[in-house]
Amino acid sequence: MITAKQIRDKAKRLFGKAIKAWLNHELEAFFPHRIPANLTPSQDLSKAIAEVESLREHSKRTIGSGYRIEWKSRRSRTHGQNDFPDAVFVDTMDDLVELSDRVGDWKSLQLAVATLRDRQPRLEDWLRAGTNWKLILELSDVLPDLLSILDHMLLHPRPDCFARELPVAVSTKLIEQHRRRLAIWLDLLLPPDAIDFRFGHDQFEPRYGLRYARPHYLLRVLDEALQHDLGLPFDELSLPAESIDKLPARDQRVIIVENKVSLLSLPLMRRTLALGGLGNGVTQLSEISWLSKCKVIYWGDLDADGFRILDRLRVILPHVESRLMDRSIVEQFADLATKGNASEAHAVENLCESELRCYHHVCETNLRIEQEHLPTELIFKALSL
Template identity: 30%
Template sequence: MAASGWTTPADVVRKLRRRWERGEFLSQFTSGVPWEPLGIGLRGPSAGDAAARFEEVRSWVEQWRHERRLRIEMKSVGGRIIGANEIPARAWIDSFDQLWAVLGTQREVRGFTDLLAATKPLAPAIADWMISKPIGVLQHADEWTSLVKTVLWIDAHAHPDMYLRQVDVPGVDTKFIERHRTILSTMLDRQLPEQRIDRARPPSDFVGRYRFRSKPAHVRFRHLGENTGFSELSVRVSELADLPLDAHTVFVVENEVTYLAFPPAENAVVIFGEGYAATRLESLRWLADKDLVYWGDIDTHGLAILNRLRRTFSHARSMLMDRATLLAHESQWVREPSPTIEHLEMLLPPEAALYTDLVDDALGPAVRLEQERISYATIQQAVG
């Protein structure tokens, strides 16, 4: 708007463009709603302005006289002092074609209507959504054909035993799907029957939401007793769930080097828990019959992982995650980057008291003792 506060042609175009960017005009056009002449009121000079600021008023009126894209409705202002003068009062758009010319969007309109015409016979549900969100479609115009083909292929061929890598559309690979998963999710939510969508999973979990086969989780473990032929094994969690390990005691540790250097122990195995990934052990129901020992860092997150593990295996006990161990290694303390303050309901009273002190910084700011900083002799004593 001009410094005077009077509406300029550019102001009108900006107002129209905001509505274009919201998709209002394209939605109306492609849904078949007839155009009703659109009038936009203009803020212009008063009769007093016409007398006191004659040159400014004349200049403002002149720029509207040169405006050829809009139909301008005039009104009369003035009176006895300067006489009546005709000034612009309202700008009108009388047709869709005139609107496209004002906005310079003829190419976008043609492009969208072509995409809509091509999509409608193949995927009517997606075409209906296109009409409601035309600008979102235009943002993906270059790859729209591939997007539609991908959605139709998934609808026709995908099944729960299939990996995403098996989607077989010319020119489409898993990187394409990952890159466009947001728009693909929107389209698939409208194309697929409800039973093929897991709405408990967000669109960011594309594989889970559309029931593709997930990449299998693995667990690494070592036998700590006599040699079984392999020093270490990594197996799928789903398979290990059906094949209990032949051991009385199962240790779970966070740190990889600590896992690799874990002391020997009779009739025992050690599992690499990988921090919060330890929760993948929840499907190993046979752990309920084992002496299950968790050893993590002495910090808020280490105790949170212990708490989470106990939600499934309430009998799990902790190792070297006590106040005595922490105080005995004060010279090895470091600072925990982002402590948690969540409620941990499964901790035993001594563990809960230690957790409270860590949260409250009672022993120092964000105290942390990583398990790899604990002396090896202390580990051997705890295991032995």
């Protein structure tokens, strides 16, 4: 026979379904809710009596809340004429939250949902979808402040200031802590022309028109004559992409290197610039207009991430050539391989056939050959072509 603890466990699993019914104004149809239960008593008389009494002692009839037992009188060959539990019900939401130990969550959720519906009724469909109620519950303590930020950005789309400068009486760190959650709501509420869809949710500031500290890219000039032509007093500098775009660059090659150490180790090469330490930030190189007119070479690690960076780079610079990124290099320097990040091959659309074969190989074998480990002579020969 089911125990009181097992009924509580079932009630905990039922809580989410009840919340969905409540959000959809369907609680009257949801309750009373029958709990599936094995109510067959033990064949041993004393044990059966203990089972039934335990259910009775923990029921709503005894303690005032929780589950209700429906009884049925019947004659049993083993136990004679007695009242036996015939069904277990939870009658109300209050009974369920008590039974599932979610009283505090229920109170917080009621307040949070009322706040959201009052201040942003256009989020009603989002609220009812999936398990978004869990997010609202998680945010209940800061929800009013998040809605204040949302209100301001709806009234002043693309505000062209830093997030911490928004004139809203909330913690200056709140946007930084909840970018993705705010992004979901802004996508639903802002007009499309207020969103720059070139940037993902993880690039909150440029997506929604906020200022931000732009990433700097390390630039090396590998030729003294080219440095003179560019009017640079230094052969090594760090600038955001939009500033690099202003350089009077023409008639030069550009080598894009995944890792900073490899960039710093590059030898001098005629009319060559090198950019490095970019990682997934390669897509922001689209702001450097003259790259589309240069010969561009990419050299990255021989692992899943290195090939995915190359794939993303070709979205903005389709003419990029790769170096030292094929199976022959993997086989030649297999003794330098270490474990990769156990990443499965994802769909990539911008790799050539030899790169694609190597990409699948490093994913299947879970290996990585870091570019810093390759011999200098080989690097210079490959990148000088």
